[in-house]
Amino acid sequence: MAQETDDQLIDQTIGGDLNAFKLLVQRHESKVAGVVKSMVGATEEAADIGQEVFIRFYQSLSKFRGEASVGTYLIRIAINLSLNELKKRKQRNLFFTSAEEGGHVAASENRQDLKEMITIEFDKLDPEFKSVATLRLVEGYSTEETAQLLNIPLGTVLSRLARAQKKLRIGLDKHLKF
């Protein structure tokens, strides 16, 4: 039996078939999880944001006209909600800074694993750099797709990518010896 398309599953969901929506969730969970976890880290909030992404999509199904693919639509919601979460964290951190940061540095010094170091350095990127780096470097979207997903000019994508990579390289300098 041929696999149903996203559009067919959307029609079935609008018709009241929640199982069709579950199939859509299963189909796109990995991409959404990749983006959300890359943006906010593998935290408890990540799963909450993931749920919120799909709930918002469900609530807007009747308005979904298919100008963009379901994947694109979901990634946009995921990026926006992740940026909101990062903004909230930044506001919280205005009140709780020094202790947490101290712990972070201490932990990073003890970690040898380069992959973990990259995760830590990636997490330090500013949200606007992180969103570009997530889509391009982690999820493998082209620079044009990244620009479309974030609704920013291609030149901005390129300059943010360059700055993000430069920051990562400087942060990882002592761990990357050739």
Added chain:
Amino acid sequence: MGMDKNKKEELLLHSFDAELSTEEKAFLEKELAADWKLKQAQQAIVKIRELLAAHQPESFGAFFAERVANRIRSFHQNVEYQLFAFFKRYQGVAIGLVIALLVINVVFADSFSLQSILGLENETINDLVQLDLYNGLIK
């Protein structure tokens, strides 16, 4: 060619994501051969990109789709949602009725004042007498 360190690195970073011109490519290759620090930076960026791209398929944990479906079910059961859905369903009809009433008021009123549009036109004593309402009230 006098290009400073930052410009060279910028060109290197752009080379990963954008198409460089023939001159830029040639210049970068020449610099990479001559400048070991730039070469090291290139290797570092390649490594970083490899590690970032080599992530495992992510998920939000077991039964994620079911958890989302449960939230949608509870959302539907929520009275507030049902009321919202009811009004949303009939909002077009309701707006149409209100507009029709306003139009009828305008058509049958003598003036185009706000009061007449809203059907609140002031009645004079004479109007009330004519309608026998005034007499009825003072009896």
